[in-house]
Amino acid sequence: MYKVLVMDGISDMGIQLLYDAPDVEVEKKNGLTEDELVAIIPQYDALLVRSATKVTDRIMGAGDKLKVVGRAGVGVDNIDLEAATKRGIVVINAPDGNTIATCELTFAMMMSVARMIPQAYKKTVGGEWDRKTFVGVELRNKVLGVLGMGRIGSEVARRAKAFGMTVLGYDPFLTEERAEKLGVKLGTVNEICAQADFITVHTPLTSETRHMISRPQFELMKKGARIINCARGGIIDEMALVEAIDTGIVAGAAFDVFEQEPPTADHPFLNNPRIIVTPHLGASTVEAQENVAIDVSEEVLHILRDEPFKNAVNMPPVPANVLNKIQPYFGLGVKLGEFLGQTVEGAISEITVSFSGDLIDTDTSPLTRHIVKGVLSHQLEGVNIVNAMHLAKTRGVNIVVQTSAASQTFTNLITLTLKTKSGQRTAAGTLLAGYGERIVQIDQFPVDFAPAGHLLLISHNDKPGIIGKVGTLLGSNDVNIATMQVGRKTFGGSAIMVLTTDKETPKDVIKQLEQLPELIAVAELTL
């Protein structure tokens, strides 16, 4: 039974999938301190959060069983990604579910700041009928600057066109073509600051975007500019904004997010009549909360059940067309890695993976992760596809990936070579239509067996009677042979024997096998 801890008031409707899962037990908690989380996290396999819970290195370090941290939302700045990656914890988010909610809040904020609705409301309910103070501005014919043209920024730009606004956009990944499609003119941050009547930011908070709008940008702005931040506190320099309001450059600002959340009671935004604020409500709609919770629950279930999942924040994304092509090879990749990893002794200095046949024209890096995971899993605990490459790198293992011309014999072939101090070993595997995963080469010997169950890998000299001796010895020790494969290059030369047995061969039987004069080496492998 997997235990999932759900924090931060994630939508119950959205996580119904988890409640319904027969192999999952859900617990909901709120407002735990780091210490409290550290104390209880060892029981859980998955942790689900919104932005309130800071998922620190300490918490993940204590999460002995923790496989996945799910963020029911976009921003993962509250999760220590590096700490997760080094521990092999998958971090997933739900990037699409709250786009519209946040875009619509941005518009609500833009209109509120243009017409001073919150200020007018406050006076009116206070008994004052003040129609003079609240003369606003229209959006029509104004210039809107959008910094960050991703999901939310693009939706904001679309809607702004309907309001008759001219939209200027900045995003390092925005092509001229896409900008044209959206009806957006491209500009630099400074150009946009100089021309816009309204500026809204929709980037993540990174070292590049921190204080992207600060004193120098405010100095460029038109008198009367209005600023909106429904993305992340810190993208706009809060103190510089207050100054720009005091000096009359900025006429008004609307902030949903703060550099520190919640802000302290003496935060200068909280009693400034030109600044309106909300408590990080961008994603807070019934629809968005349901969407993000559904998305994250689906992915969490996949990860817990070891099923393929779409996207992880701490792993490069895999496009659907690539995934469709290489996913069938994941199992083979892991098995091949596990198989060969068990045949070598001592530290591995190099892992070489060579793809041929159907696998040459596609991005095979996700498959390489599976192979490396398989190789390392015999030597290291807790290795998975998230941390496999990281663990290999930190242990100084060189990973070489090659493609070779189409295989003559097989439609697809993965060849794996492991280098250690004492030499190198190679194995190749293929996915054979109708037969599934097969290992078809060990070192220089052709073989053909399914990489599963208990295996005995025997190197020997090709002499008459050797197969009988091995069979008799195993049989007399009650080890039943399920399949047997013998590979040799030349008559009477060195050869290899791969046996699958119905149960693990006891250590003392391996010792007896090793004493047969024709045998060079015996290895017991379990896959």
Ligand SMILES: NC(=O)C1=CN([C@@H]2O[C@H](COP(=O)(O)OP(=O)(O)OC[C@H]3O[C@@H](n4cnc5c(N)ncnc54)[C@H](O)[C@@H]3O)[C@@H](O)[C@H]2O)C=CC1
């Ligand atoms: N207030 C709230 O409750 C919510 C806030 N957000 C925040 O809104 C922001 C945007 O979210 P999405 O549009 O979903 O993300 P997204 O990833 O689709 O878009 C972000 C865009 O910012 C761009 N970008 C990155 N660095 C940049 C730079 N230096 N200058 C200009 N552009 C840059 C990226 O290229 C990308 O296109 C995120 O910070 C997210 O956490 C999202 C949902 C709710």
Ligand SMILES: O=C(O)C(=O)COP(=O)(O)O
């Ligand atoms: O998705 C995001 O990035 C958000 O900021 C939403 O945060 P929340 O889930 O409402 O705490």
